[in-house]
Amino acid sequence: MSEQKTSKELLNELLETHYDNAMKVQSEGKLLAWCTSISPQELLETMDIYAVYPENHAAAIGARKQAPDFINYSESNGYSSDLCSYARVNLAYMDILQSEAGNIPRPDLIFCCSNICNTVLKWYENISKELNIPLIVFDTPFNHQYEVNDQCTQYIKGQLLEAIGKLEQITGRKFDHDRFREVMKISSETSKWWKKASLEAAAKPSPLNGFELFNYMAAIVCARGTVAGRDLYKLWYEELRDKAAKGLGPWKDEDEKYRVMWDGIACWPYLGLTYKTLKKYGINMVTSTYPDSWYIVYDVDDLDGMARCYSSNYVNRNLSFGADNIVDIVNKFSLDGIVFHSNRSCKLMDFRQFEIQRQVEARTGVPSIIFDGDQTDPRAFNPSQFENRIQALVEMMESRR
Amino acid sequence: MPERAYMGIDIGSSSSKAVIIDRDAAIRGEHIINLGTGSRGPADAIAKAFEQAGITKVDRTVATGYGRILFKEADKQITEISCHARGVKQLVPTAETVVDIGGQDAKVIRVKPDGRVENFVMNDKCAAGTGRFLEVMSRVLGVGIDQLSELADKGKPGVNISSTCTVFAESEVISQLSSGSSIEDVALGAHRSIAERIVGLAGRVGIEDDVVMTGGVALNDSVVQAVEDVSGHKITRLKDPQGMGAFGAALYARDLDN
Numbered sequence: 001m002s003e004q005k006t007s008k009e010l011l012n013e014l015l016e017t018h019y020d021n022a023m024k025v026q027s028e029g030k031l032l033a034w035c036t037s038i039s040p041q042e043l044l045e046t047m048d049i050y051a052v053y054p055e056n057h058a059a060a061i062g063a064r065k066q067a068p069d070f071i072n073y074s075e076s077n078g079y080s081s082d083l084c085s086y087a088r089v090n091l092a093y094m095d096i097l098q099s100e101a102g103n104i105p106r107p108d109l110i111f112c113c114s115n116i117c118n119t120v121l122k123w124y125e126n127i128s129k130e131l132n133i134p135l136i137v138f139d140t141p142f143n144h145q146y147e148v149n150d151q152c153t154q155y156i157k158g159q160l161l162e163a164i165g166k167l168e169q170i171t172g173r174k175f176d177h178d179r180f181r182e183v184m185k186i187s188s189e190t191s192k193w194w195k196k197a198s199l200e201a202a203a204k205p206s207p208l209n210g211f212e213l214f215n216y217m218a219a220i221v222c223a224r225g226t227v228a229g230r231d232l233y234k235l236w237y238e239e240l241r242d243k244a245a246k247g248l249g250p251w252k253d254e255d256e257k258y259r260v261m262w263d264g265i266a267c268w269p270y271l272g273l274t275y276k277t278l279k280k281y282g283i284n285m286v287t288s289t290y291p292d293s294w295y296i297v298y299d300v301d302d303l304d305g306m307a308r309c310y311s312s313n314y315v316n317r318n319l320s321f322g323a324d325n326i327v328d329i330v331n332k333f334s335l336d337g338i339v340f341h342s343n344r345s346c347k348l349m350d351f352r353q354f355e356i357q358r359q360v361e362a363r364t365g366v367p368s369i370i371f372d373g374d375q376t377d378p379r380a381f382n383p384s385q386f387e388n389r390i391q392a393l394v395e396m397m398e399s400r401r
Numbered sequence: 402m403p404e405r406a407y408m409g410i411d412i413g414s415s416s417s418k419a420v421i422i423d424r425d426a427a428i429r430g431e432h433i434i435n436l437g438t439g440s441r442g443p444a445d446a447i448a449k450a451f452e453q454a455g456i457t458k459v460d461r462t463v464a465t466g467y468g469r470i471l472f473k474e475a476d477k478q479i480t481e482i483s484c485h486a487r488g489v490k491q492l493v494p495t496a497e498t499v500v501d502i503g504g505q506d507a508k509v510i511r512v513k514p515d516g517r518v519e520n521f522v523m524n525d526k527c528a529a530g531t532g533r534f535l536e537v538m539s540r541v542l543g544v545g546i547d548q549l550s551e552l553a554d555k556g557k558p559g560v561n562i563s564s565t566c567t568v569f570a571e572s573e574v575i576s577q578l579s580s581g582s583s584i585e586d587v588a589l590g591a592h593r594s595i596a597e598r599i600v601g602l603a604g605r606v607g608i609e610d611d612v613v614m615t616g617g618v619a620l621n622d623s624v625v626q627a628v629e630d631v632s633g634h635k636i637t638r639l640k641d642p643q644g645m646g647a648f649g650a651a652l653y654a655r656d657l658d659n
Contacts, residue, residue: 342525354605361520372525382526384467392480392521399517 007236011219014232018052018222019102025050031108031171034127036120037221038293039113039138040160040310042187045225046180047167051111052104056221058089060101062268062376070096071377084345085377087123094127106131109170113138115313116293117348134170136163140311144318148311156307181300187225188297193233194220198291200240202333205249205256207240210285211275214266220294250284257282258397261329263289263356264341264349269378270386277387278339281394287333289314292325315348322352323359330364336397338368339390344380367396403429405658408450408459409650410443411481412468415504415532416617417442418647419450421459426491426652430454433643437504438468461654465646467505479653481646482510482521488649489613490516493637497609500599500628500636501645502618504532507595509603522605529565530598532618537567538591541574542584553588553623560590565598589623596627603632613637615645 005013026032032050035041044051061067067085073092075081081088093099094106110133112124121137128135138159141152164175197216201208216236223229249256260278262285267274278285293313298305314325329335340357342350357368369389374380403423411418415437421430432449436442451457464475465484472478485501490512499510507530511519524530528537539546560582564570570591577587595618600608612634614625619642629636639645 358605367520380526384470385526387470388467388480388482389523391478392482392518395480395483396518396520399513399515 007216007232007239010228010232010235011216014219014223014228015102018219019104022050022052022104026105026108032105033109033111034104034107034124035111036113036116036124038116038296038310038313039111040163040306041111041225042180042183042306043160043163043167044111045183045187046176047171047173049109049167049171051222052107053221054090054093054104055086056218057093057099057101057104058086058376059266059268060218061089061093061099063271064099064101065269065378066100067269067376068378070099084117084119084123085374086345087119089376091123091126094130107133109133110135112136113140113310115140115310115316117315117346134166136166138163138310140316142316143311143321146318146321148308152311153304153307156311157303160303160307183225184298184300184306186227186230188300190220190224190226190230190233191294191296193230193237195291195295197233197237197240198287199332200237200244201286203244204259204334205247206259206284206286206333207243207248207250208286209250209275210262210287211266211271213288213290214271217290217294224294224296250286251279254279254282256284258336258394259284259286259334260337260339260393261285261287261289261326261333261335262339262341263326263353264343265346265375267341267373267381268376270373270381270383273383274386277383277390281390283337283390283394285339286335287329289325289329319352319355322356323363326356326360327363330360330366335366337366337393339393340368340370342370342372344372344374344377346375365400367393367400369393403454403456406454406456406459407651407654407658408447408462409484409647409652409654410447410462410464410466410472410475411484411644411646411650412438412443412464412466412472413481413504413646414438414467414506415536416643417446417468418466418644419443419446420644420647420651421450421454421456422648422651422655424655426655428648430456431641431644431647438466438471443468443472459654461657463650463654463657465650476654476657479650482508483518484646484649484653485615486510486512486518486649487516487652488645488647489615489639491648491652492639493611493613495611496613496637498603498612500603500612500614500619501616502531502595502599502614502624503616507531507599507602509599509606509608511606511609520606522602524598524602527565528567529570530595530602532616534567534570534595535591535618535621535624537571538574538588541571541578542588544584544588547620549588549592550621550623552585553592556583556585556587556589558586558589558593560586562587562590562594570594592621592624592627593631595624596631599628600631608632608634610634611637613639615639615642617643619643
C-alpha cells in the first residue's frame with residue numbers, strides 16, 4: 001500500500017490536473033468559462049461547464065516572473081499602465097495563449113462577478129466582445145450598510161436565477177436541481193475546511209507560515225465545488241491541527257518571533273523575497289484577509305443565503321466592517337503588527353487603507369506599515385524600500401513589548 | 402582620546418554621515434560627504450571622523466540609512482526612522498514630531514517619550530517632496546543646491562508648482578521660466594511645493610509640538626520656513642540636521658555597550 005499523500009502533494013496534483021484538463025475538455029465537447037475568483041461557480045459545476053480563473057492564472061504567471069512579457073504586450077496594445085496588472089496580463093494572454101505557468105484555452109463564455117473588483121466588469125466585457133462570446137455578469141452592489149440588505153440580496157438572487165436560464169440556453173440542457181444541491185453542499189464544506197485550516201494559525205506558535213496560505217489559495221479558487229478540493233482542505237486542516245498539537249511553529253530552522261497579517265494581495269513576482277525578508281526578522285505572516293474571502297457558507301437550497309454570501313466579501317463591505325474585520329483578526333490571531341500592501345493594481349483595496357490603518361491602530365495599539373507594490377507588475381516594488389519598512393515595523397513592535 | 406567610543410554611520414542615497422560619540426554622548430568626531438551608498442563616501446566619512454576624534458577604532462558601531470544592510474562591519478543595523486527619532490530626542494527632549502527629508506525619502510515620525518518610534522509615514526516610491534526634487538530643481542534653475550535657500554529668500558510668492566511628479570514638475574518649471582517667472586520666484590514655489598507635500602503626508606500621523614526637522618533638506622532654511630507656514634507649527638532648527646541619523650545610530654551603538 002502506498003503512503004498517504006500530503007496535502008501539499010494533493011495541492012500540486014490538483015492544480016496540475018486543473019490546467020491539464022482545461023486544455024482537453026473543449027475537444028470532449030464541454031464548454032469552458034473564464035470566471036472571476038469568487039463567482040458562483042456552483043452554477044457552472046452543476047451544468048458541467050469547466051471553470052478556469054484568469055486571476056489565478058495571472059498570479060501564477062506573476063510568480064513565474066513572466067508578467068512583464070504580457071504587461072508590455074497589453075500596454076503596447078493601448079491598455080493603460082494604471083490598469084490592474086491581472087487584467088493587463090490576461091488581456092495579453094488572450095492573444096498569446098502561451099505561458100510558463102501552465103496554459104488555459106480561450107473561453108466559450110464569461111462568468112463575471114463584481115464582488116471583488118470593479119475593473120473586472122470592463123475587463124471581462126472586453127474579452128466577451130473581442131471573442132464574441134456570451135457574458136454572464138453578477139452585479140453585487142457595494143454594501144454601504146454594514147450587512148448585505150434584503151434588496152441587494154433579492155437583486156443578486158434574481159441574477160442567479162437569470163443566469164441559470166442563460167446557461168440552459170447556452171448549453172441546450174436543463175439545469176439539474178439535484179446536482180445543484182449536491183454542489184452547494186460540497187462548496188460549503190470545502191469553504192468550511194479552508195477556514196478551519198487557516199484558523200489553526202491562531203495557535204502560538206502558528207503551525208502555518210502564511211505564505212503557504214497564498215499557495216493553497218490557488219485551489220480554493222478553482223476547486224471549491226469539487227470533492228477533491230474539499231478533501232484537500234480537510235487534510236490540510238488535519239495536518240495543521242496535528243502540528244499545532246505538537247507545538248510546532250512555522251519553520252524548522254527558526255522561531256516565530258513576531259506575528260503579523262498581510263493586508264491585500266501577495267506580490268507574486270516577489271513572493272520569495274517578501275517571504276525571506278519577513279523571515280529574516282523572525283516575522284511569521286500568520287494570516288491575511290484571504291481566509292474569509294472564500295468562506296462562502298450557506299444552507300443547501302438557500303438561494304437567498306447564497307446571494308448574500310457572494311456579496312459579503314470584505315472589499316464589498318463598508319468602512320466599519322473593513323475596520324472591524326481587521327480588529328477581529330488582530331485579536332483572534334494575537335498579532336504583533338500588520339503589513340499593508342498598497343497595491344498599485346487594486347484601487348478598490350487601497351482606497352481606504354490609510355483610514356483602516358488609522359482606525360485599527362487606534363483600537364488595538366498594534367503598529368503597522370504600508371509598502372508600495374503590485375500583485376503582478378514587478379516595476380511597482382522596490383526590495384530595499386520594502387525591507388526598510390519591515391525593519392521599522394520590527395523596531396516599533398519591539399518597543400511596544 | 403575618549404575612553405570608549407561609539408560610531409553611527411548613516412549611509413544614505415546621496416550622502417554618507419559618520420558620527421563618533423563618547424560615553425557621555427558628546428560628539429568627538431563627525432563628517433558628512435555628499436556621496437551615498439555604493440561609493441567611497443562611507444569609508445571617507447568614517448576615516449575623517451576617526452581623524453577628528455583622534456582614534457583608530459571604536460567600541461561599537463550601528464549602521465543606518467539605505468546602505469546599512471551592506472555595511473557588514475556594523476554590530477547592528479537600525480532603520481534611519483528609529484535613528485532620527487533617537488538623535489532628535491537626545492538634543493530636543495520636548496520633541497514629539499520629526500520631519501526628516503533626505504535624498505530619496507520624506508518621513509514624518511512621531512516620537513515616544515523614550516525616543517522610540519510611535520508611528521511614522523513615508524513618501525511612496527515617488528520622489529516628490531524629497532531632496533531629489535530639489536536637486537532636479539536646482540539643475541533646472543542653474544544654481545547649486547546649497548544656493549536655493551538664498552535664492553528663494555529674494556523670491557515673491559505666487560509661482561505655483563502643482564505637479565507632484567518630479568518629472569512633470571521639471572517641465573512645469575521650464576514653462577514657468579519661459580513664460581517670464583524669475584528663478585527666485587520659482588525657487589520659492591518649489592519650496593512651497595515640498596512643504597505642501599510633506600504636510601499632507603504628516604496629516605496621516607498628526608503633527609504635535611515640538612516639531613524638529615532633520616535630513617539634508619532641513620539645511621535649506623527656506624524649505625523649513627515653508628513647512629512652518631503651511632503646517633502652522635513652529636519648527637525647531639538644529640545646528641546639524643543632516644547628521645541626526647548618524648548621531649541617533651551612535652546613541653544606539655552606545656546602548657549596545659551597556
